[in-house]
Amino acid sequence: MGGDHGPSVTVPAALSVLRAESGLHVILVGQRELLVPVIGKSLGAFGDRLILQEATQVVTMDERPQDALRKKKDSSMRVAIDLVKANAADACVSAGNTGALMATARFVLKTVPGIDRPAILARIPSKTGHTHMLDLGANADCTAEQLFQFAVMGSVVAADMNGVDRPRVGLLNIGEEEVKGNEVVQQASSLLGQSTLNYIGFVEGTDIFTGAVDVVVTDGFTGNIALKTMEGVAAMLVGTLRTEYTRNPLRRLGALVSWPVLKAVRQRFDTRTLNGASMVGLTGVVIKSHGGADEVAFANAIRVGLVEARKGAPTEISQLLAAQPSQKKH
């Protein structure tokens, strides 16, 4: 139900992934009177692979997480997460209110044993494809142990999504000579150095985009600011290109001739392709789609949920964590 566009985007996206993935079952959770008209004749077409689950309430995009948690116990978001909890669903995919989704998911699903807090992981475009980065805003202050746990979580998701065995994990830090980063980052680096992860050491902000690392680990404060910074730079660059290309008829001609280039650049940085952030560290798979996602973007978020559910990411995280030397000591 959630997101800026509601069922008009989420339902067609679900139908398109159902067509492409024959093993997929979808439970559409929400207000029946709003869902049925959008589903139309497709409801029968997929047999038991498409089910409708009534939920009478909707969490709004600006609702406070604690209010959503307390007052909206029959929201589409809550019911979907309850289904994951009850093993009636293998993943929950939502384009709704991020804070409410995280609070509800934490409350209902709890974290994997050994994981203190869930984190938000997203794929960031890089020169060679994409980089997995976490935490992007769930935890403003983090301990060294939490950063270490994020590295384990990121390593599992990157391995699942990219089909690689031991993804390269880097810890975000600053490169100035005088200051070698804060205490927490130093301690986390020491923990990671003793782990079984493919830890490549400290990385800087520039390294997110070079393809030199598969998983970038940082606290939610720094991660969120880095994410918003990259969005801001990209928007400014695109805005400048648009302004400059429409300044006069000759420049418009330039835009016309450059059309294939601009299209390729747009595709390269198409956030729709990488839509679907993972709320990792929970006992179930919860995927957050961008609120403004269109059909293509939301379908990609569903695909992320499908991969993580098939691989059993929560169990993998639990196992990889248990295999760490630092855990065995306890």
Place this chain on the structure above:
Amino acid sequence: MGGDHGPSVTVPAALSVLRAESGLHVILVGQRELLVPVIGKSLGAFGDRLILQEATQVVTMDERPQDALRKKKDSSMRVAIDLVKANAADACVSAGNTGALMATARFVLKTVPGIDRPAILARIPSKTGHTHMLDLGANADCTAEQLFQFAVMGSVVAADMNGVDRPRVGLLNIGEEEVKGNEVVQQASSLLGQSTLNYIGFVEGTDIFTGAVDVVVTDGFTGNIALKTMEGVAAMLVGTLRTEYTRNPLRRLGALVSWPVLKAVRQRFDTRTLNGASMVGLTGVVIKSHGGADEVAFANAIRVGLVEARKGAPTEISQLLAAQPSQKKH
């Protein structure tokens, strides 16, 4: 002497600013035998406005700050800062080793009374011009009081550089509903709310580029990572444009027709224009040029030093800090 290119860049840059600014005096500090050939006939042309000051040592770009401080007491960097300390110079401009410059400047000049630590402030391109941002890497961990002091320092420099009375100051934070940022940021916001500064509240990473704020305050860890992130995104975008525009002859034609656009975009994001970071909070003016600066870029760093010296930024910082309610309580 410093920077990637040494006197071949710094000397011509100094001469060009000397030509444009009749009130400027320049003391070139370094190894005479390397400086004299580059200066050539210009040495006499400016009379006492161009002086040569011998310094026998050079701090290398990869030297550890503490080593530079202890072993290079006759380096060009050290001698230049000593000149500021002795009031024989009003500003030091260097393209050398950042860590060594900061360590030396702190040791020799000390901070303005009431300022705990100096910070690195730079101008970041925005849609409407530029945004002043600090700290960009000098202090990994910051207290709320230090962030408050950074706001005072940033406010002074932005007012001096932009010629505005009360620049808008924002505190960098994350916007997620659930987590409202860490404790330090909350406390700093409270201090700023009671200040005489034009504090507009929390800003997010995207706001750095919109022109909605003149001064963005953050700790050196977050600031450095945001800076490197924006460099990484910009490099990736430019790299993609280059790759796509050279893929085939037709696209090369597109680049040719689009040449004025690409030139305008390049100028818009020309880091040379905004070269010259301020090491603020010290009792003297110290400007750090990008190590790879060319003549145009280094000349701009000199101009920043000129403005801050003329305005007396260190004294202004001291005065603005003393005028704050939070200071009067002590």
